[in-house]
Amino acid sequence: MKLPAFDYAAPQTLDEAIELLATHDEALPLSGGQSLLPILAFRLAAPSLLVDLRRIPGLDQIDISASGVELGARVRWCDIEADARLLTAHPLLAEAVTHVAHYPIRSRGTVGGSLAHADTAAELPGIAMTCDAEIIAVGRNGKRRIAARDFFVGPMMTALAHDELVTELHLPPWPPARRWAFEEFARQHGAFALAGIALYYDLCDGVATDVHIGVIGASAALQRLTPAEAVLEGCVVDAATMLATAQAAAAAIDAADDIDAPADYRRALVETLTGRALQRAVTRPH
Numbered sequence: 001m002k003l004p005a006f007d008y009a010a011p012q013t014l015d016e017a018i019e020l021l022a023t024h025d026e027a028l029p030l031s032g033g034q035s036l037l038p039i040l041a042f043r044l045a046a047p048s049l050l051v052d053l054r055r056i057p058g059l060d061q062i063d064i065s066a067s068g069v070e071l072g073a074r075v076r077w078c079d080i081e082a083d084a085r086l087l088t089a090h091p092l093l094a095e096a097v098t099h100v101a102h103y104p105i106r107s108r109g110t111v112g113g114s115l116a117h118a119d120t121a122a123e124l125p126g127i128a129m130t131c132d133a134e135i136i137a138v139g140r141n142g143k144r145r146i147a148a149r150d151f152f153v154g155p156m157m158t159a160l161a162h163d164e165l166v167t168e169l170h171l172p173p174w175p176p177a178r179r180w181a182f183e184e185f186a187r188q189h190g191a192f193a194l195a196g197i198a199l200y201y202d203l204c205d206g207v208a209t210d211v212h213i214g215v216i217g218a219s220a221a222l223q224r225l226t227p228a229e230a231v232l233e234g235c236v237v238d239a240a241t242m243l244a245t246a247q248a249a250a251a252a253i254d255a256a257d258d259i260d261a262p263a264d265y266r267r268a269l270v271e272t273l274t275g276r277a278l279q280r281a282v283t284r285p286h
C-alpha cells in the first residue's frame with residue numbers, strides 16, 4: 001500500500017529535532033524506518049511530519065566503560081553485531097541482537113527506534129527490562145534518565161512525551177564471570193519470537209545471586225519473572241532448582257492468547273526455554 005502524504009525534515013541538531021516535534025502535534029521521529037514505514041503503509045498512523053534523525057551527530061556511538069555500556073539511539077543492530085568488544089562487555093545483548101529480523105532490517109533498525117516502538121516481542125526492550133537498563137531521553141524540558149521498568153508502560157507504549165527523543169540506552173556493568181543465556185522460539189529465524197527468555201545470575205560461594213529472568217513475546221507486557229528469580233536466588237544451580245525455576249517461570253507468566261499461539265502453548269514454551277537457558281548458563285565454559 002502507498003504511504004500517506006507527510007512533510008519531511010532532516011534536522012542537523014537534537015535541539016532542532018525536539019523543536020520540530022514540540023511545535024507539530026502530528027509529527028513523529030523517523031530513525032531506521034523498519035517499524036514506522038510498515039505502520040504508515042498499513043495506515044495505522046498518519047503523521048503530518050516525519051523528523052528524520054539520521055543527520056544528528058553523536059547518536060551512533062557505542063561506549064564501553066567501567067560504568068557499563070552506552071548505546072546511542074542511532075546505533076543499528078549490525079553495529080552491535082560488528083562490535084567484538086560487546087562479546088565480553090555485554091554478551092547477553094550481543095547474542096540477543098542476532099535474533100532480530102534479517103540482515104537488511106538489522107542494517108537499518110536502531111536502538112532508539114526499537115525502544116520507542118516498545119514491541120513486547122522485541123529483543124532489545126526485553127534486554128533493557130532484564131538488565132535494569134536506563135533509557136536517556138531529551139525533550140524541551142531537558143534530559144531524563146528513565147528506568148526501563150518505568151519506560152515501558154504497556155504494549156507499544158512508553159513514558160516518552162511527544163517532544164522527547166531517546167538519545168541513549170545505558171546498560172549496567174557486566175561482571176566477567178556472570179552466568180547468562182538468551183533463548184527464544186520463533187516460527188522461522190528472524191521472525192518475532194513467540195516467546196523468549198533472557199537470564200543471568202552471579203555465583204557467590206557456589207550459589208546463584210542477583211538472579212534476573214526476563215521474558216519477551218509470551219505476554220502482553222514486558223515482564224521480569226520475579227517469582228522464578230526468587231526460586232533460584234541463593235540456591236545451588238542443579239537439576240532440581242533448574243526444574244523448579246522453569247516451572248515457576250511458566251506459572252508467573254501472564255501468557256498472551258492470540259492468533260499466533262494459545263496461552264497454554266506460550267506457557268509451555270516459557271518453561272522449556274527457561275530450563276534450556278539455565279542449562280546453557282551452567283554448561284557454557286567460563
Ligand SMILES: Cc1cc2nc3c(=O)[nH]c(=O)nc-3n(C[C@H](O)[C@H](O)[C@H](O)COP(=O)(O)OP(=O)(O)OC[C@H]3O[C@@H](n4cnc5c(N)ncnc54)[C@H](O)[C@@H]3O)c2cc1C
Binds near residue numbers: 113
Ligand atoms: C519483517 C520485519 C521483521 C522484524 N523482526 C524483528 C525482530 O525479530 N525483533 C525485533 O526486535 N525487531 C524486529 N523488527 C523491527 C526492527 O528491529 C525495527 O528496526 C525496530 O523495531 C525499530 O527501529 P527503527 O530504527 O527502524 O525505528 P523506526 O521504524 O524509524 O521508528 C519506530 C518508532 O520509534 C519512533 N522513534 C524512532 N527513533 C526514536 C527516538 N530516537 N526517540 C523517540 N522515538 C523514536 C518512531 O517515531 C516510531 O514510532 C522487524 C521489522 C520487520 C520489518
